[in-house]
Amino acid sequence: MNNSLSPFGWKFSIGTWFSVRVYVSVLFPLAIFYFLWLFGPAMGGMLSGLLFVSVLLHEFGHIFGARITGGFGDEILIWPLGGLAQLSPANNTRGKLIATAAGPAVNLAICLLLAPFVYHSPYLSNAFMPLVAPISRETFEAANMLDNVVLLGFHMNFALLMLNLLPSCPLDGGQMLRTTLMASMGNSRGMDWSVKVGFAVALLVFLVAIINNHVLVMSLAFLFFLTAFLDMQRMKMGEYYEDSFMGYDFSQGYTSLERTEEATPQRQPGLIARWRTKRATEKRRRLEIEARENELKVDAILAKLHDKGMESLTEAEKRQLKRASSRYKDKDQSPG
Numbered sequence: 001m002n003n004s005l006s007p008f009g010w011k012f013s014i015g016t017w018f019s020v021r022v023y024v025s026v027l028f029p030l031a032i033f034y035f036l037w038l039f040g041p042a043m044g045g046m047l048s049g050l051l052f053v054s055v056l057l058h059e060f061g062h063i064f065g066a067r068i069t070g071g072f073g074d075e076i077l078i079w080p081l082g083g084l085a086q087l088s089p090a091n092n093t094r095g096k097l098i099a100t101a102a103g104p105a106v107n108l109a110i111c112l113l114l115a116p117f118v119y120h121s122p123y124l125s126n127a128f129m130p131l132v133a134p135i136s137r138e139t140f141e142a143a144n145m146l147d148n149v150v151l152l153g154f155h156m157n158f159a160l161l162m163l164n165l166l167p168s169c170p171l172d173g174g175q176m177l178r179t180t181l182m183a184s185m186g187n188s189r190g191m192d193w194s195v196k197v198g199f200a201v202a203l204l205v206f207l208v209a210i211i212n213n214h215v216l217v218m219s220l221a222f223l224f225f226l227t228a229f230l231d232m233q234r235m236k237m238g239e240y241y242e243d244s245f246m247g248y249d250f251s252q253g254y255t256s257l258e259r260t261e262e263a264t265p266q267r268q269p270g271l272i273a274r275w276r277t278k279r280a281t282e283k284r285r286r287l288e289i290e291a292r293e294n295e296l297k298v299d300a301i302l303a304k305l306h307d308k309g310m311e312s313l314t315e316a317e318k319r320q321l322k323r324a325s326s327r328y329k330d331k332d333q334s335p336g
Contacts, residue, residue: 010025010026010027011023011024011025011026011077011079012024012026018060018063018064019074020060020063020073020074020075020076021074021075021076022056022075022076022078023075023076023077023078024077024078024079025077025078025079025080027079027080028052028078028079028080030080031048031051031080031081032044032045032048034216035047035048035051036048039133039137039140040137042137042140042141043133043137043140043141043148043152046140046148046149046152047133047152047156050149050152050153050156051156052078054107054110054153054156054157054160055078055082055083055160056076056078056083057106057107057110058082058083058103058104058106058107058160058164059076059078059083059084059085059103060076060106061102061103061104061105061106062085062087062099062100062102062103063076063085063087064102065089065098065099065100065101065102065103065105066087066088066089066090066095066098066099066102068098068102069089069090069094069095069098069099070090070095070323070326071087071088071089071090071095071099072087072088072287072290073085073086073087073088073099074086074087074286074290081219081220081223082160085103086283087099088283088287093179093180093183096175096179097176097179097180100172100175100176100179101172101176103164103172104160104161104164104165104172104173107157107158107160107161107164108157108161110153110154110157111154111157111158111161114150114153114154114157115154117150117154118150118151118154121147121150121151123135123139123151126155127151127154127155127158128158130155130158130159130162130163131208131212131214131217133152133155134151134152134155135148135151135152163220166201166205166224167197167198167201168197168198168201168202168205168224168227168228169194169198169224169227169228169231170223170227174194174197174198174201174227177194177197178190178191178194181193181194182194188235191231191235192235194231195228195231195232195235198224198225198227198228198231199225199228201224202221202222202224202225202228203221205217205220205221205224206218206221206225208221209221294320294324297320298320298321298324301313301317301320301321302321304317305321
């Protein structure tokens with residue numbers, strides 16, 4: 001992401017974990033201020049921390065989901081409305097669905113882990129209401145700290161799970177729906193139906209926000225509408241790549257972008273187009289470096305296998321050799 005384009009790209013690093021660079025948007029404090037304003041320092045601070053951890057684990061789920069399919073992921077950005085993961089799963093429907101579903105699966109796993117501890121809570125029913133906090137500020141201050149962490153942690157991950165399963169981009173449910181429709185109907189019809197569903201979900205969420213007088217839900221409705229509208233504009237220009245206007249999670253690649261630019265040489269690329277081109281170039285360069293490093297590692301493993309036999313390989317080396325074999329097999333079976 002180009003940090004100089006807009007505040008939405010400004011970020012700072014908090015480290016590299018499991019070969020994944022993790023960044024936090026400078027706009028993330030907006031979410032913290034929202035919770036502090038709504039619930040006070042103690043409860044607001046805990047909700048902010050739980051949101052950060054839950055979203056981070058969710059995004060790592062996408063990363064590891066992509067790697068399981070034989071793909072690649074190396075960057076996470078945490079920002080006020082959630083997280084963005086830069087990854088490239090296996091270039092097939094199954095790989096994309098696994099990588100996308102792995103994020104909500106992490107939130108589901110956390111809910112199942114905390115469920116036995118929440119089961120006997122007097123606020124159990126409230127924990128399943130994603131639009132409102134399960135306890136008040138006064139109840140929070142009077143309760144045990146560990147009980148608060150468990151209850152609010154369950155509630156936060158349940159809310160994230162329900163939110164991300166909505167069939168509207170840029171959420172995971174919308175990405176999975178779009179991937180499935182494009183695979184079964186083709187890019188054009190699949191994208192068209194995905195956009196129609198996105199508009200319908202935006203309208204439904206808007207009505208829910210009006211009924212519940214919920215400002216945050218109203219902003220989500222606007223986000224869904226804006227995403228569907230921009231996708232509709234891209235569709236009119238013949239651009240069917242799958243990443244959302246925020247670069248969410250993954251795309252089919254950058255060849256569609258290149259073809260669009262070549263087909264319209266008379267048009268000067270705008271700010272967003274230049275940003276996309278630069279991001280595509282940077283990502284392509286990272287993938288090339290990663291591919292070269294993987295080839296060197298595989299060559300070293302094959303040499304060790306030849307000299308010392310299969311028993312000499314570690315479990316990690318065996319897994320890497322298996323992933324490399326799967327990638328080569330996919331290339332051999334690909335058309336053209």
